[in-house]
Amino acid sequence: MRVLHLIDAASSQSRPTTLALMANSLGRLGGVEQAVVLLGGRPLADAARAAGVGGAQVIGVPFGRAVLGWPAVRRYVRGAGPFDLIHCWSVGALSLAALAFRGLPKVLTLTTPVSERATAWLRVLSCESAAAGGLVVLPISATLRRALLSAGVAEAVVHVLRPGIDLGRVGHSQRAAIRKGWGVESESQRVAAIACDPVERGDALAAAMGVLVANEITSAAGRSLRLLLHPQQLNRVRVRGIARNIDKAGAIIDEPRVAEPWSVLPGCDLVLALGPYAGGLSLLWAMAANVPIVGEASYAVSEIVEDRHSALLVKESSPKQLAKRITQLVDDPRLAWRLRDTARHEAYSFFSRQRYCQSLQAVYGQVVAGEPISVPAVEATGGLRFAGRA
Secondary structure (H helix, E strand, O other): OEEEEEEEOOOOOOOHHHHHHHHHHOOOOOOOEEEEEEEOOHHHHHHHHHOOOOOOEEEOOHHHOHHHHHHHHHHHHHHHOOOOEEEEOOHHHHHHHHHHOOOOOEEEEEOOOOOHHHHHHHHHHHHHHHHOOOEEEEEOOHHHHHHHHHOOOOHHHEOOOOOOEOHHHOOHHHHHHHHHHHOOOOOOEEEEEEOOOOHHHOEHHHHHHHHHHHHHHHHHHOOEEEEEEOOOOEOHHHHHHHHHHOOOHHHEEEOHHHHOHHHHHHHOOEEEEOOOOOOOHHHHHHHHOOOOEEEEOOHHHHOOOOEOOOEEEEOOOOHHHHHHHHHHHHHOHHHHHHHHHHHHHHHHHHOEHHHHHHHHHHHHHHHHHOOOOOOOOOOOOOOHHHHHOO
């Protein structure tokens, strides 16, 4: 079996976390030959290489629109030989595949929420592809699946395939070096990161309100809190201004590597999972990195972690409760250890790379053979029990 992977730079999924998920299966599926085409320029190629996607073919697309690159992709396929399946990692890539390879079955992996416009277009593509070569949509969570079904995408097409992460990427031994680079001098200085996919959709203001309030409370005990922000984080400039006005500018750390959670989480003491984009791959990386989690009790977050079991959860848009939970974790090391150890155990048990590769290979075989899709189930545990009630 030969599989062609497609992803375009304009997609919100063309981020290190999704690229790392793509890299999980490359070279690890028996009897499956895989090739990767990146629809974009050097930034996408560099991000893919850093995430472990090697040997990819980079094809530029006019005006950044993936569908306009279909002639170049067709030429590449003619030279590389026939493929049995197209695995798309963005709606834009699926649009190209639907145009250029009408007779081939297609798989679309979704790791982040899709806009209303893209979902409406996906509904059209699902109908057309089903009539041509067939399409299977693989969201990584029941929350994403629910959003697709609510928008009219056919239920028979959408199947949840739980993701896997390469647990070996987390460099726990690098903690001291990472913190030194941030200017964090002692363990009494705690560092918080934001779990969000894509990273620029995370609301820095919501996170900062909780951190700054908790900072005032914990400072009496000789502890301080600092917050990592990506240069493109939502409301970052506003947060910077607020921090300066209250003489807390040092509480904010600019860190572009937040987009690669495995590279910064070993240096963190807390992860905040806030907003509609918080229940994705970055949350799984936080679990694997053994970092305690405080999050909002949204569908997306509650599907993965459970309150007082593997995280502390609060009502959505509740900064006072958020600050209280942060303070509780900082003041109670035993609670933090218990939550993070439970989360890490569940990440290792249910979101391993091996399980993901086995499930993906099974789906590939079913799609190519034209059989009904049956994704191997993941045992319900912790937050996954919540998904069963949806």
